[in-house]
Amino acid sequence: MRSRRALIVGGSMSGLFCALFLRRHGWEVALYERSPLALTGRGAGIMTHPELHQAMAAVGLATDKSFGVPIAERVALDRAGRVVARRCHPQIATSWNRLFEMLGAHVGSGPYHLGKDLVHVSQGDSEVVAHFTDGTAQAGDVLIGADGLRSSVRGQFLAEVRPRYAGYVAWRGLLAERDAAAVLGPELFGQLSFFLPPGEQFLGYPVAGPGNDLRPEHRSWNIVWYRPADEAGELPRLLTDARGRTHELSIPPPLTAPGVVAEMQAAAERLLPDPFRAAIALMAQPFLQPIYDLESPAIAFGRVALAGDAAFVVRPHVGAGVLKAAHDAAALAECLDADATVEAGLGLYEARRAPIGRQFVARARRLGCYLTYRFDSEEARASAAFHAAPERVLAETAVVDFL
Numbered sequence: 327m328r329s330r331r332a333l334i335v336g337g338s339m340s341g342l343f344c345a346l347f348l349r350r351h352g353w354e355v356a357l358y359e360r361s362p363l364a365l366t367g368r369g370a371g372i373m374t375h376p377e378l379h380q381a382m383a384a385v386g387l388a389t390d391k392s393f394g395v396p397i398a399e400r401v402a403l404d405r406a407g408r409v410v411a412r413r414c415h416p417q418i419a420t421s422w423n424r425l426f427e428m429l430g431a432h433v434g435s436g437p438y439h440l441g442k443d444l445v446h447v448s449q450g451d452s453e454v455v456a457h458f459t460d461g462t463a464q465a466g467d468v469l470i471g472a473d474g475l476r477s478s479v480r481g482q483f484l485a486e487v488r489p490r491y492a493g494y495v496a497w498r499g500l501l502a503e504r505d506a507a508a509v510l511g512p513e514l515f516g517q518l519s520f521f522l523p524p525g526e527q528f529l530g531y532p533v534a535g536p537g538n539d540l541r542p543e544h545r546s547w548n549i550v551w552y553r554p555a556d557e558a559g560e561l562p563r564l565l566t567d568a569r570g571r572t573h574e575l576s577i578p579p580p581l582t583a584p585g586v587v588a589e590m591q592a593a594a595e596r597l598l599p600d601p602f603r604a605a606i607a608l609m610a611q612p613f614l615q616p617i618y619d620l621e622s623p624a625i626a627f628g629r630v631a632l633a634g635d636a637a638f639v640v641r642p643h644v645g646a647g648v649l650k651a652a653h654d655a656a657a658l659a660e661c662l663d664a665d666a667t668v669e670a671g672l673g674l675y676e677a678r679r680a681p682i683g684r685q686f687v688a689r690a691r692r693l694g695c696y697l698t699y700r701f702d703s704e705e706a707r708a709s710a711a712f713h714a715a716p717e718r719v720l721a722e723t724a725v726v727d728f729l
């Protein structure tokens with residue numbers, strides 16, 4: 327019998343998990359990543375959950391002490407820098423780069439093809455074909471669109487589905503531990519710490535340093551600062567580079583206009599408690615990420631399926647986009663095994679995973695509902711006040727108690 331061949335479009339978290347789970351189930355896999363250069367996460371921190379560690383173990387990856395930085399506690403500060411809420415919640419904070427390195431090494435370079443930009447998918451009774459911008463094509467038994475927020479695969483089957491802007495952006499960046507600990511103190515450095523000015527959210531936590539270094543004094547502090555920006559005026563302005571070109575959806579970090587960065591730094595001076603204000607001033611390369619979410623009405627189309635962010639994009643407050651991608655991959659492999667045909671297996675996958683994707687999106691919308699520049703109803707305002715309370719933010723952020 328010839329082996330079953332899976333074409334995976336997108337070589338990031340979701341693509342790598344799909345490759346690992348499908349291979350465990352006997353599939354031959356090939357990954358096609360648009361970027362001509364190896365991916366990097368630009369230093370983004372990633373909160374993890376026990377379920378993610380279990381998913382990694384299921385594909386043969388042990389998460390030992392080298393996985394990330396353990397965090398024992400969460401705190402919220404007031405404007406004067408006093409602790410107003412505290413919660414014990416042990417959790418491991420890793421980094422995008424660390425996860426990518428572990429998953430990528432396990433997949434290996436053989437099946438991983440850089441510089442392959444998918445333009446079109448065609449399918450028949452017995453195969454599916456991926457067509458790339460370089461004029462080449464590859465055939466397989468199933469094709470997985472693991473190509474993220476702007477998925478080309480989704481675009482072909484669900485052209486009308488567009489990312490929905492959440493009404494706010496995240497400023498992100500890293501600080502070397504030596505600098506961070508000097509302004510935060512060792513205790514605050516080691517916690518998941520928040521400040522919650524009206525309509526905004528600032529949070530910081532320790533992650534591995536350059537080269538995934540976990541030694542004390544060599545780690546980094548990861549900052550995420552959510553700030554409202556209205557879609558019609560403010561957002562396009564933030565996405566306009568120094569040459570006057572306005573970028574769609576997001577702006578490559580090096581192109582962020584210096585004036586826009588300076589405005590954010592001035593706002594930090596005005597709004598943040600001293601330790602966080604000083605941390606922002608020291609952050610070397612802040613970058614801006616507008617926050618979107620997205621729900622696909624369908625995630626299986628004959629021999630084609632969507633996984634990870636291509637299927638459902640969740641606002642970051644649940645801190646579990648990678649876990650969702652891992653669970654999609656595990657479900658795909660199981661469902662394809664459970665039925666005689668690829669089409670029926672993917673139908674099963676959609677029935678199992680689409681409701682969970684919607685649950686993730688809804689949960690994150692609730693958590694982020696107070697980060698807005700306008701409320702559409704009194705009910706929305708009341709819900710926002712509830713979720714904005716420091717105790718609730720500590721209890722709900724990056725927690726997946728709803729699975």
Ligand SMILES: Cc1cc2nc3c(=O)[nH]c(=O)nc-3n(C[C@H](O)[C@H](O)[C@H](O)COP(=O)(O)OP(=O)(O)OC[C@H]3O[C@@H](n4cnc5c(N)ncnc54)[C@H](O)[C@@H]3O)c2cc1C
Pocket residue numbers: 335336337338339340341358359360361365371372373374442443444445472473474475476477478479496498550615633634635636642645646647648649651
């Ligand atoms: C501010 C912020 C904080 C976050 N924090 C966390 C956290 O703490 N924990 C957590 O679990 N998650 C977190 N997330 C979410 C997490 O980063 C995403 O859910 C996850 O990276 C999605 O992975 P993916 O592989 O589905 O998509 P992506 O990482 O977007 O990868 C898609 C890949 O497909 C490639 N591609 C696109 N089009 C094509 C094409 N036509 N042909 C070939 N390749 C293509 C792209 O180049 C890219 O490499 C956060 C997100 C944000 C914005």
